[in-house]
Amino acid sequence: MIYNPQIEQMPRDELKKLQSALLIKQVERMYERVECFRNRMDLNGVKPSHIKSIDDLHLLPFSYKKDLRDYYPYGLFAEPMENIVRLHASSGTTGKQIVVGYTRNDLDNWSGTIARSLSAAGADKNTFLQNAFGYGFFTGGLGIHDGATKIGATLIPIAAGNTQRQITTMVDFGSTMITCTPSYAMYLAEAIEEMGVRDKIKLKAGIFGAEPWSEDMRHAIESKLGIKAYDIYGLSEIQGPGVAYECEYQCGMHICEDLFVAEIIDPDTGEVLPEGSTGELVFTTLAKEGFPVIRYRTRDICSLIYEPCRCGRTHIRMNKPTGRSDDMLIIRGVNVFPSQIEEVLLKVGGDITPNYQIIVDRVNNTDTFDINVEMSDAFLHDEVRSIERLEKSIVDELRSVLGIGVKVHLVNPKSITRSEGKAKRVIDNRKI
Protein backbone atom coordinates (compact mmCIF):
# COMPACT_ATOMS: atom_id res chain seq x y z
CA MET A 1 0.00 0.00 0.00
CA ILE A 2 1.14 3.54 -0.70
CA TYR A 3 1.02 5.48 2.55
CA ASN A 4 1.28 8.99 1.13
CA PRO A 5 0.19 8.85 -2.54
CA GLN A 6 0.25 12.62 -2.94
CA ILE A 7 3.97 12.67 -2.16
CA GLU A 8 5.07 9.20 -3.20
CA GLN A 9 3.40 9.46 -6.61
CA MET A 10 4.05 13.14 -7.18
CA PRO A 11 4.86 13.86 -10.84
CA ARG A 12 8.59 14.45 -11.23
CA ASP A 13 8.34 18.04 -12.45
CA GLU A 14 6.24 18.91 -9.44
CA LEU A 15 8.66 17.05 -7.18
CA LYS A 16 11.51 19.04 -8.65
CA LYS A 17 9.70 22.30 -7.90
CA LEU A 18 9.14 21.19 -4.34
CA GLN A 19 12.80 20.22 -3.96
CA SER A 20 13.95 23.54 -5.40
CA ALA A 21 11.80 25.58 -3.07
CA LEU A 22 12.94 23.55 -0.05
CA LEU A 23 16.62 23.71 -1.03
CA ILE A 24 16.59 27.49 -1.43
CA LYS A 25 15.02 27.85 2.00
CA GLN A 26 17.36 25.33 3.60
CA VAL A 27 20.50 26.98 2.20
CA GLU A 28 19.40 30.43 3.39
CA ARG A 29 18.58 29.10 6.79
CA MET A 30 21.80 27.15 7.20
CA TYR A 31 23.94 30.01 5.89
CA GLU A 32 22.50 32.13 8.61
CA ARG A 33 22.68 29.57 11.41
CA VAL A 34 25.46 27.03 10.81
CA GLU A 35 28.93 28.51 11.00
CA CYS A 36 30.71 25.57 9.40
CA PHE A 37 28.41 25.73 6.35
CA ARG A 38 28.68 29.52 6.05
CA ASN A 39 32.49 29.39 6.18
CA ARG A 40 32.64 26.78 3.45
CA MET A 41 30.21 28.75 1.26
CA ASP A 42 32.28 31.91 1.74
CA LEU A 43 35.47 30.06 0.97
CA ASN A 44 33.96 28.83 -2.31
CA GLY A 45 32.52 32.26 -3.05
CA VAL A 46 28.97 30.91 -3.17
CA LYS A 47 26.08 32.96 -1.79
CA PRO A 48 22.64 31.59 -0.92
CA SER A 49 21.28 33.82 -3.71
CA HIS A 50 23.22 31.73 -6.27
CA ILE A 51 20.98 28.79 -5.51
CA LYS A 52 17.90 29.15 -7.70
CA SER A 53 16.83 25.54 -8.09
CA ILE A 54 17.76 21.98 -7.28
CA ASP A 55 19.95 22.04 -10.42
CA ASP A 56 22.35 24.34 -8.54
CA LEU A 57 22.99 21.72 -5.87
CA HIS A 58 26.45 20.95 -7.28
CA LEU A 59 27.57 24.51 -6.41
CA LEU A 60 27.26 23.79 -2.71
CA PRO A 61 30.12 22.52 -0.52
CA PHE A 62 30.28 18.94 0.73
CA SER A 63 29.95 18.01 4.37
CA TYR A 64 31.67 15.12 6.10
CA LYS A 65 31.40 12.77 9.03
CA LYS A 66 34.49 14.46 10.45
CA ASP A 67 32.44 17.67 10.82
CA LEU A 68 30.32 15.99 13.48
CA ARG A 69 33.41 15.46 15.56
CA ASP A 70 34.92 18.86 14.90
CA TYR A 71 31.70 20.63 15.91
CA TYR A 72 30.75 18.15 18.67
CA PRO A 73 28.29 18.22 20.28
CA TYR A 74 25.89 20.89 19.01
CA GLY A 75 27.96 23.03 16.63
CA LEU A 76 26.12 21.90 13.51
CA PHE A 77 22.60 22.20 14.92
CA ALA A 78 20.44 24.75 13.14
CA GLU A 79 17.89 25.19 15.91
CA PRO A 80 18.29 26.41 19.48
CA MET A 81 18.34 23.50 21.93
CA GLU A 82 14.91 24.44 23.30
CA ASN A 83 13.47 23.29 19.96
CA ILE A 84 15.40 20.01 19.96
CA VAL A 85 13.22 17.23 21.34
CA ARG A 86 15.45 14.20 20.72
CA LEU A 87 19.14 13.32 20.48
CA HIS A 88 20.59 10.21 18.88
CA ALA A 89 24.24 9.24 18.99
CA SER A 90 26.50 6.81 17.22
CA SER A 91 30.19 6.09 17.00
CA GLY A 92 32.40 8.50 15.10
CA THR A 93 35.56 7.69 13.19
CA THR A 94 37.56 8.00 16.39
CA GLY A 95 36.81 7.27 20.01
CA LYS A 96 34.40 10.15 20.33
CA GLN A 97 30.73 9.56 19.64
CA ILE A 98 28.77 11.81 17.32
CA VAL A 99 25.38 13.29 18.09
CA VAL A 100 22.43 14.45 16.01
CA GLY A 101 19.28 16.29 17.10
CA TYR A 102 15.67 16.39 15.97
CA THR A 103 12.91 18.95 16.29
CA ARG A 104 9.30 17.90 16.62
CA ASN A 105 8.85 18.42 12.86
CA ASP A 106 11.93 16.30 12.17
CA LEU A 107 10.49 13.44 14.21
CA ASP A 108 7.19 13.84 12.40
CA ASN A 109 8.87 13.70 8.98
CA TRP A 110 10.98 10.76 10.10
CA SER A 111 8.02 8.73 11.30
CA GLY A 112 6.33 9.66 8.01
CA THR A 113 9.15 8.02 6.05
CA ILE A 114 8.94 4.94 8.27
CA ALA A 115 5.18 4.86 7.72
CA ARG A 116 5.87 4.82 3.96
CA SER A 117 8.47 2.06 4.41
CA LEU A 118 6.21 -0.11 6.55
CA SER A 119 3.22 0.38 4.23
CA ALA A 120 5.34 -0.47 1.18
CA ALA A 121 6.16 -3.77 2.89
CA GLY A 122 2.46 -4.44 3.41
CA ALA A 123 1.97 -3.20 6.99
CA ASP A 124 -1.25 -1.57 8.16
CA LYS A 125 -3.27 -1.27 11.35
CA ASN A 126 -3.85 -5.02 11.39
CA THR A 127 -0.15 -5.74 11.49
CA PHE A 128 1.53 -7.08 14.62
CA LEU A 129 4.96 -5.53 14.32
CA GLN A 130 7.78 -7.07 16.34
CA ASN A 131 10.47 -4.40 16.43
CA ALA A 132 13.73 -6.19 17.20
CA PHE A 133 16.03 -3.30 16.37
CA GLY A 134 18.06 -1.95 19.27
CA TYR A 135 16.41 0.87 21.22
CA GLY A 136 18.34 3.78 22.67
CA PHE A 137 20.90 5.98 20.95
CA PHE A 138 20.70 3.77 17.86
CA THR A 139 18.12 5.18 15.43
CA GLY A 140 16.76 1.77 14.38
CA GLY A 141 14.55 1.01 17.39
CA LEU A 142 12.87 4.34 18.03
CA GLY A 143 12.74 5.18 14.32
CA ILE A 144 10.65 2.12 13.46
CA HIS A 145 8.70 2.56 16.70
CA ASP A 146 7.30 6.00 15.84
CA GLY A 147 6.48 5.03 12.26
CA ALA A 148 4.61 1.91 13.37
CA THR A 149 2.54 4.00 15.75
CA LYS A 150 1.81 6.42 12.92
CA ILE A 151 0.20 3.74 10.74
CA GLY A 152 -1.62 2.25 13.73
CA ALA A 153 0.07 -1.15 13.67
CA THR A 154 0.14 -3.14 16.90
CA LEU A 155 3.69 -2.45 17.96
CA ILE A 156 5.69 -5.00 19.95
CA PRO A 157 8.76 -3.03 21.14
CA ILE A 158 10.82 -6.07 22.11
CA ALA A 159 14.16 -4.51 21.07
CA ALA A 160 17.26 -6.50 20.07
CA GLY A 161 18.52 -9.76 21.54
CA ASN A 162 17.21 -12.60 23.69
CA THR A 163 16.36 -15.02 20.90
CA GLN A 164 14.28 -17.35 23.08
CA ARG A 165 12.04 -14.50 24.11
CA GLN A 166 11.83 -13.20 20.54
CA ILE A 167 10.49 -16.54 19.33
CA THR A 168 8.10 -17.07 22.25
CA THR A 169 6.73 -13.58 21.69
CA MET A 170 6.46 -14.16 17.96
CA VAL A 171 4.42 -17.29 18.54
CA ASP A 172 2.29 -16.09 21.50
CA PHE A 173 1.55 -12.56 20.23
CA GLY A 174 1.13 -13.63 16.62
CA SER A 175 3.66 -11.21 15.10
CA THR A 176 3.09 -10.75 11.37
CA MET A 177 6.05 -8.49 10.64
CA ILE A 178 9.54 -8.20 12.09
CA THR A 179 12.16 -5.46 11.89
CA CYS A 180 15.81 -6.15 12.76
CA THR A 181 19.25 -6.51 11.20
CA PRO A 182 19.45 -9.10 8.38
CA SER A 183 22.04 -11.19 10.21
CA TYR A 184 19.79 -11.37 13.26
CA ALA A 185 16.90 -12.40 11.00
CA MET A 186 19.04 -15.29 9.74
CA TYR A 187 19.92 -16.21 13.28
CA LEU A 188 16.25 -16.14 14.32
CA ALA A 189 15.26 -18.20 11.28
CA GLU A 190 17.68 -20.92 12.26
CA ALA A 191 16.60 -20.86 15.90
CA ILE A 192 12.96 -21.19 14.79
CA GLU A 193 13.91 -24.17 12.65
CA GLU A 194 15.78 -25.78 15.55
CA MET A 195 12.86 -25.29 17.92
CA GLY A 196 10.52 -26.75 15.33
CA VAL A 197 8.01 -23.88 15.66
CA ARG A 198 8.04 -22.76 12.04
CA ASP A 199 4.34 -23.75 11.64
CA LYS A 200 3.42 -21.76 14.74
CA ILE A 201 4.70 -18.41 13.49
CA LYS A 202 2.52 -16.03 11.50
CA LEU A 203 5.21 -13.77 10.02
CA LYS A 204 4.48 -12.52 6.52
CA ALA A 205 7.19 -9.94 6.04
CA GLY A 206 10.27 -8.42 7.56
CA ILE A 207 12.19 -5.18 7.05
CA PHE A 208 15.90 -5.49 7.52
CA GLY A 209 18.68 -2.94 7.56
CA ALA A 210 21.61 -1.28 9.36
CA GLU A 211 24.17 -3.63 7.85
CA PRO A 212 25.11 -4.88 4.40
CA TRP A 213 23.33 -7.94 3.06
CA SER A 214 23.12 -9.65 -0.27
CA GLU A 215 20.38 -11.02 -2.54
CA ASP A 216 21.49 -14.52 -1.49
CA MET A 217 20.90 -13.62 2.12
CA ARG A 218 17.48 -12.21 1.21
CA HIS A 219 16.53 -15.48 -0.47
CA ALA A 220 17.77 -17.49 2.49
CA ILE A 221 15.74 -15.41 4.97
CA GLU A 222 12.67 -15.52 2.74
CA SER A 223 12.72 -19.28 2.29
CA LYS A 224 13.65 -20.12 5.88
CA LEU A 225 10.97 -17.90 7.41
CA GLY A 226 8.46 -18.10 4.58
CA ILE A 227 8.24 -14.30 4.39
CA LYS A 228 9.08 -11.42 2.08
CA ALA A 229 12.24 -9.64 3.19
CA TYR A 230 12.47 -5.91 2.49
CA ASP A 231 15.49 -3.65 2.60
CA ILE A 232 15.60 -0.25 4.26
CA TYR A 233 18.32 2.40 4.19
CA GLY A 234 19.28 5.22 6.47
CA LEU A 235 22.00 6.74 8.56
CA SER A 236 21.71 8.88 11.63
CA GLU A 237 23.54 11.83 10.05
CA ILE A 238 20.73 12.07 7.50
CA GLN A 239 17.87 10.87 9.72
CA GLY A 240 18.05 7.17 10.55
CA PRO A 241 16.16 4.38 8.78
CA GLY A 242 13.57 5.40 6.22
CA VAL A 243 15.76 7.58 3.99
CA ALA A 244 15.03 4.92 1.34
CA TYR A 245 12.88 1.79 1.39
CA GLU A 246 11.79 -1.06 -0.84
CA CYS A 247 8.37 -1.52 -2.42
CA GLU A 248 6.69 -4.83 -3.20
CA TYR A 249 8.82 -5.22 -6.35
CA GLN A 250 12.02 -5.32 -4.30
CA CYS A 251 14.05 -3.71 -7.06
CA GLY A 252 16.01 -0.98 -5.28
CA MET A 253 14.99 1.35 -2.48
CA HIS A 254 12.81 4.38 -3.20
CA ILE A 255 14.47 7.48 -1.82
CA CYS A 256 12.12 9.87 0.02
CA GLU A 257 12.98 12.60 -2.46
CA ASP A 258 10.65 15.19 -1.01
CA LEU A 259 12.99 15.19 2.01
CA PHE A 260 16.35 13.95 0.76
CA VAL A 261 18.16 14.60 -2.49
CA ALA A 262 20.68 12.02 -3.61
CA GLU A 263 23.70 12.51 -5.85
CA ILE A 264 26.32 10.04 -7.01
CA ILE A 265 29.82 11.45 -7.14
CA ASP A 266 33.33 10.33 -7.88
CA PRO A 267 34.76 9.93 -4.36
CA ASP A 268 38.19 11.12 -5.48
CA THR A 269 37.33 14.19 -7.54
CA GLY A 270 33.95 15.10 -6.07
CA GLU A 271 32.49 15.37 -9.60
CA VAL A 272 28.83 14.50 -10.00
CA LEU A 273 28.63 11.37 -12.16
CA PRO A 274 26.13 10.81 -15.00
CA GLU A 275 22.80 9.11 -14.27
CA GLY A 276 23.14 5.41 -13.56
CA SER A 277 26.85 5.55 -12.64
CA THR A 278 28.21 3.80 -9.59
CA GLY A 279 29.94 6.09 -7.12
CA GLU A 280 29.68 7.62 -3.67
CA LEU A 281 26.21 8.43 -2.44
CA VAL A 282 25.74 12.01 -1.24
CA PHE A 283 22.63 13.30 0.53
CA THR A 284 21.16 16.72 1.16
CA THR A 285 18.37 17.04 3.69
CA LEU A 286 15.73 19.42 2.37
CA ALA A 287 13.42 19.76 5.34
CA LYS A 288 15.51 18.84 8.35
CA GLU A 289 15.44 21.56 11.01
CA GLY A 290 17.52 20.35 13.94
CA PHE A 291 20.44 18.76 12.16
CA PRO A 292 20.33 19.60 8.45
CA VAL A 293 23.16 18.62 6.12
CA ILE A 294 24.08 19.75 2.63
CA ARG A 295 25.80 17.27 0.31
CA TYR A 296 26.77 14.88 3.08
CA ARG A 297 29.31 12.28 2.00
CA THR A 298 27.83 8.95 3.12
CA ARG A 299 30.90 7.00 1.87
CA ASP A 300 28.49 4.32 0.68
CA ILE A 301 29.15 3.19 -2.89
CA CYS A 302 26.04 2.54 -4.99
CA SER A 303 24.07 3.62 -8.05
CA LEU A 304 20.67 5.24 -8.57
CA ILE A 305 17.81 3.95 -10.72
CA TYR A 306 15.84 6.59 -12.63
CA GLU A 307 13.43 4.34 -14.57
CA PRO A 308 9.86 4.51 -13.30
CA CYS A 309 8.94 1.68 -10.94
CA ARG A 310 6.02 -0.65 -11.56
CA CYS A 311 4.61 0.21 -8.14
CA GLY A 312 3.65 3.69 -9.32
CA ARG A 313 5.92 5.59 -6.95
CA THR A 314 7.74 8.35 -8.79
CA HIS A 315 10.68 8.65 -6.43
CA ILE A 316 13.97 7.29 -7.77
CA ARG A 317 15.54 4.19 -6.29
CA MET A 318 19.00 3.39 -4.97
CA ASN A 319 20.68 0.03 -5.32
CA LYS A 320 22.07 -1.71 -2.27
CA PRO A 321 25.42 -0.16 -1.38
CA THR A 322 28.16 -2.48 -2.60
CA GLY A 323 31.00 -1.06 -0.57
CA ARG A 324 32.52 1.97 1.08
CA SER A 325 34.83 4.71 -0.09
CA ASP A 326 36.48 4.69 3.33
CA ASP A 327 37.69 1.90 5.60
CA MET A 328 34.57 1.69 7.76
CA LEU A 329 33.40 -1.79 8.71
CA ILE A 330 29.92 -2.68 9.83
CA ILE A 331 30.20 -5.35 12.51
CA ARG A 332 27.02 -6.64 14.17
CA GLY A 333 25.27 -3.55 12.84
CA VAL A 334 27.80 -1.22 14.46
CA ASN A 335 30.09 1.10 12.50
CA VAL A 336 33.74 0.39 13.22
CA PHE A 337 36.67 2.42 11.92
CA PRO A 338 40.24 1.09 12.14
CA SER A 339 41.22 4.56 13.39
CA GLN A 340 39.14 3.96 16.55
CA ILE A 341 41.09 0.79 17.27
CA GLU A 342 44.37 2.53 16.60
CA GLU A 343 43.48 5.23 19.09
CA VAL A 344 42.74 2.70 21.83
CA LEU A 345 45.95 0.75 21.21
CA LEU A 346 47.90 3.99 21.29
CA LYS A 347 46.35 4.95 24.60
CA VAL A 348 46.87 1.55 26.22
CA GLY A 349 50.28 0.88 24.65
CA GLY A 350 51.80 4.07 26.01
CA ASP A 351 52.06 6.19 22.87
CA ILE A 352 53.31 3.47 20.59
CA THR A 353 50.78 1.94 18.21
CA PRO A 354 51.66 -1.69 17.80
CA ASN A 355 50.97 -3.42 14.54
CA TYR A 356 47.49 -4.84 14.51
CA GLN A 357 45.05 -6.59 12.26
CA ILE A 358 41.29 -6.73 12.39
CA ILE A 359 39.74 -10.05 11.42
CA VAL A 360 36.03 -10.17 10.78
CA ASP A 361 34.09 -13.28 9.90
CA ARG A 362 30.55 -14.56 10.14
CA VAL A 363 29.95 -17.74 12.12
CA ASN A 364 26.40 -19.02 12.65
CA ASN A 365 25.09 -15.73 11.24
CA THR A 366 26.86 -13.70 13.87
CA ASP A 367 29.82 -11.50 13.07
CA THR A 368 33.01 -12.45 14.84
CA PHE A 369 35.43 -9.65 15.60
CA ASP A 370 39.04 -10.39 16.50
CA ILE A 371 42.07 -8.16 16.71
CA ASN A 372 45.57 -9.54 16.50
CA VAL A 373 48.07 -7.27 18.18
CA GLU A 374 51.76 -7.77 17.63
CA MET A 375 53.58 -8.16 20.91
CA SER A 376 56.06 -5.41 21.63
CA ASP A 377 58.45 -4.42 24.40
CA ALA A 378 55.85 -2.02 25.74
CA PHE A 379 53.39 -4.90 26.23
CA LEU A 380 55.79 -7.53 27.59
CA HIS A 381 55.97 -8.18 31.29
CA ASP A 382 57.42 -11.04 33.29
CA GLU A 383 54.11 -11.68 35.02
CA VAL A 384 51.26 -13.25 33.07
CA ARG A 385 48.69 -11.36 35.07
CA SER A 386 50.19 -8.01 34.03
CA ILE A 387 49.90 -8.96 30.38
CA GLU A 388 46.38 -10.21 30.98
CA ARG A 389 45.51 -6.94 32.68
CA LEU A 390 46.77 -5.10 29.64
CA GLU A 391 44.79 -7.31 27.26
CA LYS A 392 41.70 -6.78 29.37
CA SER A 393 42.17 -3.02 29.32
CA ILE A 394 42.33 -3.10 25.51
CA VAL A 395 39.17 -5.20 25.34
CA ASP A 396 37.33 -3.02 27.86
CA GLU A 397 38.38 0.22 26.21
CA LEU A 398 37.35 -1.06 22.77
CA ARG A 399 34.02 -2.19 24.12
CA SER A 400 33.34 1.20 25.61
CA VAL A 401 34.41 3.03 22.44
CA LEU A 402 32.70 0.74 19.91
CA GLY A 403 29.85 -0.64 21.97
CA ILE A 404 30.52 -4.22 20.87
CA GLY A 405 32.70 -7.00 22.22
CA VAL A 406 35.98 -7.97 20.62
CA LYS A 407 38.59 -10.67 21.17
CA VAL A 408 42.20 -9.53 21.40
CA HIS A 409 45.08 -11.90 20.64
CA LEU A 410 48.73 -11.12 21.23
CA VAL A 411 50.83 -12.44 18.40
CA ASN A 412 54.50 -12.56 17.52
CA PRO A 413 56.10 -9.44 16.13
CA LYS A 414 56.27 -9.33 12.34
CA SER A 415 53.64 -12.05 12.09
CA ILE A 416 50.98 -9.79 10.58
CA THR A 417 50.94 -10.01 6.81
CA ARG A 418 52.37 -7.03 5.05
CA SER A 419 52.11 -6.06 1.46
CA GLU A 420 54.52 -3.47 0.11
CA GLY A 421 55.78 -3.01 3.64
CA LYS A 422 52.37 -1.95 4.88
CA ALA A 423 50.43 -4.16 7.24
CA LYS A 424 47.06 -5.25 5.93
CA ARG A 425 44.76 -3.75 8.55
CA VAL A 426 41.52 -5.53 7.84
CA ILE A 427 40.71 -9.07 6.82
CA ASP A 428 37.01 -9.44 6.20
CA ASN A 429 36.19 -13.10 5.57
CA ARG A 430 32.43 -12.62 5.65
CA LYS A 431 30.57 -13.96 2.68
CA ILE A 432 27.58 -11.70 2.55
Added chain:
Amino acid sequence: MFVKQLTIFVENKFGRIADILDILGKNHIDIRALSIADTSEYGLMRMIVSDPSAAKTLLREAGIIVKITDAIAVPLDHTPGGLSRIMEILRGGGISVSYLYAFVGMYGNDAVVVLKTDKPEETVTLLSQNGITPLGNV
Protein backbone atom coordinates in the same frame (compact mmCIF):
# COMPACT_ATOMS: atom_id res chain seq x y z
CA MET B 1 71.33 -9.35 45.25
CA PHE B 2 69.07 -9.62 42.21
CA VAL B 3 69.58 -11.89 39.28
CA LYS B 4 68.90 -10.75 35.74
CA GLN B 5 66.10 -12.84 34.35
CA LEU B 6 65.03 -13.05 30.73
CA THR B 7 61.33 -12.99 29.96
CA ILE B 8 60.48 -14.16 26.46
CA PHE B 9 57.13 -13.98 24.70
CA VAL B 10 56.32 -17.33 23.12
CA GLU B 11 53.51 -17.43 20.63
CA ASN B 12 51.58 -20.70 20.58
CA LYS B 13 53.12 -22.04 17.46
CA PHE B 14 54.75 -25.35 16.75
CA GLY B 15 58.50 -25.35 17.30
CA ARG B 16 58.64 -21.92 18.88
CA ILE B 17 60.38 -23.04 22.10
CA ALA B 18 62.81 -25.19 20.13
CA ASP B 19 63.74 -22.15 18.01
CA ILE B 20 64.52 -20.09 21.10
CA LEU B 21 66.59 -22.80 22.78
CA ASP B 22 68.40 -23.43 19.52
CA ILE B 23 69.52 -19.79 19.26
CA LEU B 24 70.85 -19.84 22.81
CA GLY B 25 72.53 -23.22 22.42
CA LYS B 26 74.32 -22.32 19.20
CA ASN B 27 75.72 -19.22 20.84
CA HIS B 28 76.95 -21.09 23.91
CA ILE B 29 74.58 -19.42 26.28
CA ASP B 30 74.04 -21.63 29.26
CA ILE B 31 70.56 -21.90 30.75
CA ARG B 32 70.77 -22.05 34.53
CA ALA B 33 67.09 -22.09 35.32
CA LEU B 34 63.96 -22.09 33.22
CA SER B 35 60.21 -21.95 33.58
CA ILE B 36 57.34 -21.55 31.18
CA ALA B 37 54.05 -19.97 32.15
CA ASP B 38 51.38 -20.83 29.65
CA THR B 39 48.02 -19.28 28.91
CA SER B 40 45.51 -20.48 26.35
CA GLU B 41 46.89 -18.02 23.83
CA TYR B 42 50.63 -17.72 24.44
CA GLY B 43 53.44 -18.62 26.81
CA LEU B 44 55.98 -16.68 28.81
CA MET B 45 59.40 -18.23 29.13
CA ARG B 46 61.47 -17.04 32.07
CA MET B 47 65.07 -18.04 32.41
CA ILE B 48 68.33 -17.33 34.13
CA VAL B 49 71.19 -17.60 31.68
CA SER B 50 74.97 -17.23 31.74
CA ASP B 51 74.96 -13.98 29.73
CA PRO B 52 71.59 -12.23 29.87
CA SER B 53 72.44 -9.20 27.78
CA ALA B 54 74.07 -11.23 24.99
CA ALA B 55 71.05 -13.54 25.03
CA LYS B 56 68.71 -10.60 24.78
CA THR B 57 70.54 -9.18 21.78
CA LEU B 58 70.60 -12.53 19.98
CA LEU B 59 66.92 -13.19 20.54
CA ARG B 60 65.97 -9.70 19.52
CA GLU B 61 67.84 -10.05 16.28
CA ALA B 62 65.75 -13.14 15.63
CA GLY B 63 62.58 -11.05 16.01
CA ILE B 64 61.71 -12.39 19.44
CA ILE B 65 60.25 -10.09 22.08
CA VAL B 66 62.38 -10.33 25.19
CA LYS B 67 62.86 -8.31 28.31
CA ILE B 68 65.33 -8.39 31.19
CA THR B 69 63.82 -8.12 34.64
CA ASP B 70 65.14 -8.58 38.13
CA ALA B 71 64.35 -11.69 40.13
CA ILE B 72 65.57 -13.06 43.42
CA ALA B 73 67.53 -16.31 43.46
CA VAL B 74 67.74 -18.02 46.80
CA PRO B 75 69.86 -21.09 47.65
CA LEU B 76 67.94 -23.90 49.30
CA ASP B 77 69.13 -26.13 52.13
CA HIS B 78 69.34 -29.75 51.22
CA THR B 79 67.03 -30.46 54.10
CA PRO B 80 63.31 -31.19 54.06
CA GLY B 81 61.25 -28.04 54.52
CA GLY B 82 63.90 -25.75 53.01
CA LEU B 83 61.49 -23.99 50.65
CA SER B 84 58.74 -23.93 53.18
CA ARG B 85 60.99 -22.05 55.61
CA ILE B 86 61.55 -19.34 53.03
CA MET B 87 57.83 -19.07 52.39
CA GLU B 88 57.20 -18.76 56.11
CA ILE B 89 59.68 -15.90 56.37
CA LEU B 90 58.03 -14.08 53.48
CA ARG B 91 54.57 -14.64 54.87
CA GLY B 92 55.72 -13.30 58.21
CA GLY B 93 56.91 -10.18 56.42
CA GLY B 94 53.61 -9.71 54.55
CA ILE B 95 55.25 -10.34 51.20
CA SER B 96 53.36 -12.12 48.42
CA VAL B 97 55.00 -14.24 45.78
CA SER B 98 54.02 -13.58 42.17
CA TYR B 99 55.77 -16.63 40.79
CA LEU B 100 58.62 -18.95 41.60
CA TYR B 101 60.48 -21.78 39.99
CA ALA B 102 63.08 -24.07 41.45
CA PHE B 103 66.12 -25.58 39.84
CA VAL B 104 68.74 -28.03 40.91
CA GLY B 105 72.29 -27.59 39.76
CA MET B 106 72.12 -23.92 38.93
CA TYR B 107 75.12 -23.18 41.06
CA GLY B 108 77.02 -26.42 41.56
CA ASN B 109 74.86 -29.13 43.06
CA ASP B 110 72.62 -27.02 45.22
CA ALA B 111 68.97 -26.36 44.66
CA VAL B 112 67.99 -22.78 43.96
CA VAL B 113 64.63 -21.10 43.89
CA VAL B 114 63.98 -18.11 41.65
CA LEU B 115 61.19 -15.89 42.80
CA LYS B 116 59.42 -12.64 42.18
CA THR B 117 57.54 -10.86 44.93
CA ASP B 118 55.47 -7.73 45.23
CA LYS B 119 58.23 -6.06 47.34
CA PRO B 120 61.63 -7.09 45.92
CA GLU B 121 63.84 -4.83 48.11
CA GLU B 122 62.09 -5.82 51.31
CA THR B 123 62.30 -9.47 50.34
CA VAL B 124 66.07 -9.33 50.02
CA THR B 125 66.46 -7.50 53.32
CA LEU B 126 64.13 -9.84 55.14
CA LEU B 127 65.82 -12.97 53.81
CA SER B 128 69.28 -11.59 54.66
CA GLN B 129 68.13 -10.84 58.20
CA ASN B 130 67.17 -14.50 58.41
CA GLY B 131 70.56 -15.64 57.26
CA ILE B 132 69.60 -16.36 53.67
CA THR B 133 71.65 -14.46 51.11
CA PRO B 134 70.16 -14.13 47.64
CA LEU B 135 72.52 -14.97 44.83
CA GLY B 136 73.66 -12.76 41.97
CA ASN B 137 74.45 -13.69 38.40
CA VAL B 138 77.43 -15.96 37.85
